[in-house]
Amino acid sequence: MTAVLAVQDLHVAIGPRGKAANVLRGASLEVQAGEVRGLVGESGAGKSMLGRAVLGLLPANAVVQSGTIQFEGRDLLAMPEPERRSLLGRRIALIPQDPMTSLNPVKRVGAQISIMLRHHLALSKREALERATELLTEVAIREPRRVLDLYPHEISGGMRQRVLIAMAFACDPSLVIADEPTTALDVTVQRQVLQLVERLRQRHGAAILFVTHDLGVVAKICRTMTVLHAGRVLEDGETADVLVKPRHPYTRALLAATPRADRPAEALRPVPPALIESLWSEAHRLDRLAVAGPA
Amino acid sequence: MVDLAVSGPIARPSQWRAGFARGGPRLWIGVGLVGFFVLIALLAPLLAPHDPIEQDLLSAQLPPAWMQGGEVTFPLGTDSLGRCVLSRLMYAARTAIAVALIAASLAAIIGIAFGLIAGMFGGWIDQVVSRLIDVWMAFPPVLLSIVLAAVIGAGLTSVIAAIVVVDWTRFARVVRAETMVQLQRDYASAARALGLSRGQILRLEILPNLVPLIVTLFAVEMGIAILVEVILSFVGISVAGDVATWGGMIVEGRQVIYQAPWIMAFPIGCVILSVIGFNLLGDGLRAALDPVQRR
Numbered sequence: 001m002t003a004v005l006a007v008q009d010l011h012v013a014i015g016p017r018g019k020a021a022n023v024l025r026g027a028s029l030e031v032q033a034g035e036v037r038g039l040v041g042e043s044g045a046g047k048s049m050l051g052r053a054v055l056g057l058l059p060a061n062a063v064v065q066s067g068t069i070q071f072e073g074r075d076l077l078a079m080p081e082p083e084r085r086s087l088l089g090r091r092i093a094l095i096p097q098d099p100m101t102s103l104n105p106v107k108r109v110g111a112q113i114s115i116m117l118r119h120h121l122a123l124s125k126r127e128a129l130e131r132a133t134e135l136l137t138e139v140a141i142r143e144p145r146r147v148l149d150l151y152p153h154e155i156s157g158g159m160r161q162r163v164l165i166a167m168a169f170a171c172d173p174s175l176v177i178a179d180e181p182t183t184a185l186d187v188t189v190q191r192q193v194l195q196l197v198e199r200l201r202q203r204h205g206a207a208i209l210f211v212t213h214d215l216g217v218v219a220k221i222c223r224t225m226t227v228l229h230a231g232r233v234l235e236d237g238e239t240a241d242v243l244v245k246p247r248h249p250y251t252r253a254l255l256a257a258t259p260r261a262d263r264p265a266e267a268l269r270p271v272p273p274a275l276i277e278s279l280w281s282e283a284h285r286l287d288r289l290a291v292a293g294p295a
Numbered sequence: 296m297v298d299l300a301v302s303g304p305i306a307r308p309s310q311w312r313a314g315f316a317r318g319g320p321r322l323w324i325g326v327g328l329v330g331f332f333v334l335i336a337l338l339a340p341l342l343a344p345h346d347p348i349e350q351d352l353l354s355a356q357l358p359p360a361w362m363q364g365g366e367v368t369f370p371l372g373t374d375s376l377g378r379c380v381l382s383r384l385m386y387a388a389r390t391a392i393a394v395a396l397i398a399a400s401l402a403a404i405i406g407i408a409f410g411l412i413a414g415m416f417g418g419w420i421d422q423v424v425s426r427l428i429d430v431w432m433a434f435p436p437v438l439l440s441i442v443l444a445a446v447i448g449a450g451l452t453s454v455i456a457a458i459v460v461v462d463w464t465r466f467a468r469v470v471r472a473e474t475m476v477q478l479q480r481d482y483a484s485a486a487r488a489l490g491l492s493r494g495q496i497l498r499l500e501i502l503p504n505l506v507p508l509i510v511t512l513f514a515v516e517m518g519i520a521i522l523v524e525v526i527l528s529f530v531g532i533s534v535a536g537d538v539a540t541w542g543g544m545i546v547e548g549r550q551v552i553y554q555a556p557w558i559m560a561f562p563i564g565c566v567i568l569s570v571i572g573f574n575l576l577g578d579g580l581r582a583a584l585d586p587v588q589r590r
Contacts, residue, residue: 088488104500106504
């Protein structure tokens with residue numbers, strides 16, 4: 001089985017030369033065709049950076065120092081810029097984090113959807129509008145014709161997220177990177193959005209890399225998951241295995257930090273810096289073991 | 296799946312009306328004044344009671360019609376050569392509006408182009424453009440146009456050239472800064488994730504967001520251009536002597552200020568009213584078009 005996405009030993013540094021912070025230090029992961037993989041970690045673990053590196057959307061002051069990102073067997077980092085751009089939006093799509101700001105505020109919804117349709121599928125204006133209507137129907141927006149004529153500020157946050165999801169799946173991509181798509185939404189809308197993503201995935205047959213810090217979301221929709229901490233992969237496997245029998249103390253800490261209704265509130269405690277330190281040395285030990293093992 | 300509520304649809308005409316309401320009296324007065332001067336400029340040959348260069352030495356320095364000694368055929372009196380002040384004011388408005396429109400348009404086109412490029416590409420391109428702007432802004436416009444007049448000869452062309460050469464920086468600076476701000480917005484990176492090229496992002500995504508700013512700047516710039524034209528024709532390096540300009544009329548009136556103060560007062564009044572008009576228009580448009588307030 002070939003991987004849709006294979007990230008190998010990716011190192012990314014961010015910041016001015018000399019004072020650069022290493023946000024990714026040898027992260028590797030694979031996403032198989034049609035797989036939904038959760039990418040979890042605390043804030044600053046580098047999970048969003050990994051997603052952005054795949055899309056080529058790293059901030060201007062970030063540098064990929066080493067490693068490869070292979071998409072369907074081709075190295076994205078070695079690819080000429082126009083070729084990679086032709087993949088973006090068509091073969092690799094993004095569901096952005098914040099639906100409130102990810103649509104252009106001064107352009108009608110319809111115009112924004114048709115720009116990408118016309119760009120990638122060379123549709124005429126009419127065809128693009130037709131297709132946009134179908135797409136909105138597919139994400140369960142009623143009166144799609146009317147919504148196409150509205151500006152983003154005239155529709156709700158959940159609706160905007162659906163528009164963005166519709167755009168992500170519009171060209172039948174083989175990989176969708178969902179960058180915390182539910183974080184900015186309230187809980188009731190979150191559920192609907194998750195169901196929607198899952199339904200569209202099945203219909204369009206895309207693989208999804210679901211970047212999130214919400215283990216509940218991962219448990220719900222991801223078959224496999226990768227745990228990232230301080231730019232390294234700590235754990236990788238079937239979601240059920242990782243969540244039930246976390247191999248790594250950091251994963252255990254992460255699980256323990258998840259608020260749950262069936263536990264008293266005092267169980268929700270922050271991880272003190274000293275513990276993080278010890279987790280770190282533990283992590284290094286495990287890393288060495290992992291490397292030493294198969295080699 | 297439950298459909299999410301949409302806020303009421305807003306049709307185009309009511310949007311315009313709402314914009315005008317937000318602009319308040321500033322916008323109304325600005326539109327009124329500017330409209331008044333533009334109309335007069337357009338219709339000068341129809342409205343003017345006399346040929347602006349027709350001399351009638353027998354009725355020189357006549358006061359306005361409502362003052363003692365005034366004649367109805369010269370509603371605002373005559374100058375020292377017996378030319379109709381009202382007719383000259385009207386034809387001078389043509390020169391002023393034409394200069395303002397052409398100079399502001401050219402300055403806007405050049406400035407926006409430089410600003411977009413500097414804002415988009417950053418790095419050394421931005422450095423070069425920004426330093427160019429800094430140096431340019433240190434150069435007094437009147438001095439520059441005197442130099443220009445000496446090189447390419449006096450006349451409308453050198454007046455317009457002088458304004459354009461100095462004032463493109465006004466547009467470039469603001470557009471550069473705003474482009475950078477807009478590029479940081481999520482919708483810009485979402486557009487990159489759709490596979491749009493930098494040129495497409497500038498043209499299709501960023502530029503529409505700059506429109507309110509550019510329209511506002513343009514109105515203010517027209518006021519500035521009128522002032523510069525007045526100054527240049529006051530010092531006598533604008534158009535040829537027989538073409539009526541407000542600046543030229545002020546010079547002529549200055550020599551007989553004690554005998555016939557109205558000759559100078561009317562053109563000054565026109566300058567003040569038109570510049571106030573453009574400034575109010577710019578101010579009002581800023582309020583009416585501001586995307587932040589529109590949201």
